[in-house]
């Protein structure tokens with residue numbers, strides 16, 4: 122017979138959904154590259170996506186169907202979705218800002234999942250997608266409706282959930298309202314974006330507590346940028362609160378073109394290393410991730426921002442000597 126204390130512990134764990142499975146949503150090919158000034162050749166992007174899939178990642182955001190005038194790096198979106206080597210069991214979503222983007226994505230005949238995005242700040246929405254928050258919700262609703270009609274799965278992003286570069290701190294109640302609206306539109310998951318990486322375990326806990334009760338946590342993901350070096354700590358807090366999905370970017374690539382000073386996302390290698398250590402199952406091969414991260418950094422002539430990758434590569438180099 123189980124003791125009363127053990128039963129209480131089990132019930133409490135079940136309530137908080139402490140499942141051992143954790144899904145990493147890889148956003149390096151989109152969020153990671155969109156801010157790069159020099160155009161990354163399409164062939165390099167394709168090889169990056171194919172390598173990421175081979176490392177065991179199950180969701181890889183591959184590009185965005187935004188206006189090339191706004192983000193020239195993503196102008197090869199059609200070619201990308203047509204030429205990826207698709208693996209069974211892997212989803213390859215694309216970011217879509219409006220109906221025009223959705224129509225282009227559908228025309229490729231290859232898109233079965235999209236991601237919509239709105240921000241919890243009028244000022245950021247205006248800079249990023251040239252409309253107010255209310256207009257962005259209306260736009261997102263139209264896109265979601267049209268996508269779902271075509272049998273396309275829809276994920277939703279909320280940006281600036283902690284702070285906005287133009288407006289300051291974000292009120293968690295605004296994030297709650299937007300989350301409910303995105304769920305009503307039919308988004309299967311909401312990714313909470315700390316776009317400029319200002320969050321701390323304190324502010325992230327406050328946000329998640331404000332969402333508790335209003336949004337099912339199994340429908341939430343977190344998307345941390347690492348500007349202040351808080352992304353891993355913020356992820357741990359989110360895990361403690363019951364979240365089991367996080368977005369990250371290989372080698373910590375990235376930054377938002379409309380959020381000056383924001384650095385890349387949490388590095389996928391750092392996230393995978395930490396989750397392994399916490400006994401959470403991601404299904405990814407850390408060694409392959411590290412190779413891919415280093416490969417893309419060498420291709421782009423940039424430094425690898427993953428601390429775990431640098432440590433692993435240093436150790437390997439020493440062993441060779």
Ligand SMILES: CC(C)(COP(=O)([O-])OP(=O)([O-])OC[C@H]1O[C@@H](n2cnc3c(N)ncnc32)[C@H](O)[C@@H]1OP(=O)([O-])[O-])[C@@H](O)C(=O)NCCC(=O)NCCSC(=O)C[C@@](C)(O)CC(=O)[O-]
Pocket residue numbers: 152155185186187188189190191192218219221222223225238249250251278279280281314315316344377378379
């Ligand atoms: C939304 C718009 C298009 C509005 O931009 P706009 O200028 O207001 O749009 P418009 O409807 O007036 O059209 C202007 C021109 O763009 C064209 N156009 C219009 N739409 C499209 C389209 N889909 N694809 C291709 N072309 C398009 C349209 O046809 C027209 O062409 P013209 O007649 O001048 O030749 C623009 O502001 C835009 O593309 N913004 C995207 C900015 C962006 O990509 N930001 C980064 C992604 S969000 C992010 O990174 C945050 C996230 C998700 O990662 C989470 C986090 O970290 O918080």
